[in-house]
Amino acid sequence: MTNTSPKGVALITGASTGIGAIYADRLAKRGYDLILVARNKDRLDTLAARLRLETGRQITTLQADLSDKAGIAKVEAVIHKDPSITMLVNNAGVGSVASILQANVDKMEAMIELNITALTRLTYAAAPAFVERGAGTIINISSVVGIAVEALNGVYSASKSYVLSFGHSLQKDLAEKGVRVQTVLPGATATEFWDVAGYAPQKSSEITMRAEDLVDAALAGLDAGETVTIPGLHEGEAWTRWEQERRDLAPKFRNPKPAARYHVA
Numbered sequence: 001m002t003n004t005s006p007k008g009v010a011l012i013t014g015a016s017t018g019i020g021a022i023y024a025d026r027l028a029k030r031g032y033d034l035i036l037v038a039r040n041k042d043r044l045d046t047l048a049a050r051l052r053l054e055t056g057r058q059i060t061t062l063q064a065d066l067s068d069k070a071g072i073a074k075v076e077a078v079i080h081k082d083p084s085i086t087m088l089v090n091n092a093g094v095g096s097v098a099s100i101l102q103a104n105v106d107k108m109e110a111m112i113e114l115n116i117t118a119l120t121r122l123t124y125a126a127a128p129a130f131v132e133r134g135a136g137t138i139i140n141i142s143s144v145v146g147i148a149v150e151a152l153n154g155v156y157s158a159s160k161s162y163v164l165s166f167g168h169s170l171q172k173d174l175a176e177k178g179v180r181v182q183t184v185l186p187g188a189t190a191t192e193f194w195d196v197a198g199y200a201p202q203k204s205s206e207i208t209m210r211a212e213d214l215v216d217a218a219l220a221g222l223d224a225g226e227t228v229t230i231p232g233l234h235e236g237e238a239w240t241r242w243e244q245e246r247r248d249l250a251p252k253f254r255n256p257k258p259a260a261r262y263h264v265a
């Protein structure tokens with residue numbers, strides 16, 4: 001792909017609908033060329049055609065199943081080959097409302113492959129070039145259930161906790177090398193996510209946010225330099241406090257002897 005944009009290319013996974021499609025719209029309007037990744041080629045092509053017309057940006061589509069090793073490898077190869085990629089949006093993900101006892105373990109494994117493995121491998125594919133250039137942006141879509149883990153399916157929530165923890169770690173390893181890392185924690189958002197997850201009524205409940213508002217807030221958070229953005233959390237200082245307490249706890253774990261409450265001589 002030839003880069004005609006000074007902003008470079010943003011590669012967005014899960015761009016055929018929902019939050020990823022809104023990222024595509026907003027980033028094209030911000031001047032990025034795009035590579036749109038998902039399984040549904042017709043939807044990707046329809047979105048790409050509209051955005052080309054509206055923004056004049058270069059938009060390519062890439063059909064890939066990211067719950068499958070071959071699909072992940074296909075996207076990794078594109079990232080390795082294209083030095084014009086300056087932003088990676090790891091958005092593709094699926095959820096479930098089924099309890100651990102109801103859920104099919106093969107579906108859980110596929111969810112782990114998509115929500116964790118694909119996100120990790122694509123980050124590994126993109127980071128070295130970003131570091132070498134001293135610039136680049138990685139946006140990883142987690143969820144508020146990565147913290148409020150008792151909600152929804154346990155494997156889904158844990159996969160989103162992984163994304164949050166991985167983001168902290170990427171921040172530590174990459175921020176000083178010029179790479180921006182943002183982890184976004186949406187709450188319930190009005191997308192097809194809920195049809196796939198098994199609870200369609202959540203798309204229109206009173207706590208559910210529009211995908212447009214979610215993405216606009218997330219990008220405002222990115223512009224403001226936030227490393228973790230939680231659009232639905234009105235008391236932003238509650239997050240700052242909680243994060244500080246987590247960091248303050250870290251040195252307290254370092255003891256050669258078990259705590260007195262365990263009565264080990």
Ligand SMILES: NC(=O)C1=CN([C@@H]2O[C@H](COP(=O)(O)OP(=O)(O)OC[C@H]3O[C@@H](n4cnc5c(N)ncnc54)[C@H](OP(=O)(O)O)[C@@H]3O)[C@@H](O)[C@H]2O)C=CC1
Nearest residue numbers: 014016017018019038039040066093143188189191192193
């Ligand atoms: N909606 C919500 O309430 C919340 C969503 N999130 C997170 O936001 C992210 C986006 O979800 P959202 O937009 O809501 O959901 P949607 O179901 O609307 O969109 C999911 C996107 O991921 C793609 N996708 C799904 N499976 C695969 C796959 N195996 N390989 C490649 N692409 C895939 C879909 O495209 P296709 O089917 O064409 O492959 C689609 O483009 C997810 O990570 C989700 O966990 C977090 C918190 C709340």
Ligand SMILES: N[C@@H](C=O)C(=O)O
Nearest residue numbers: 143144145186187188
């Ligand atoms: N974040 C949503 C799902 O991931 C929710 O809050 O239900």
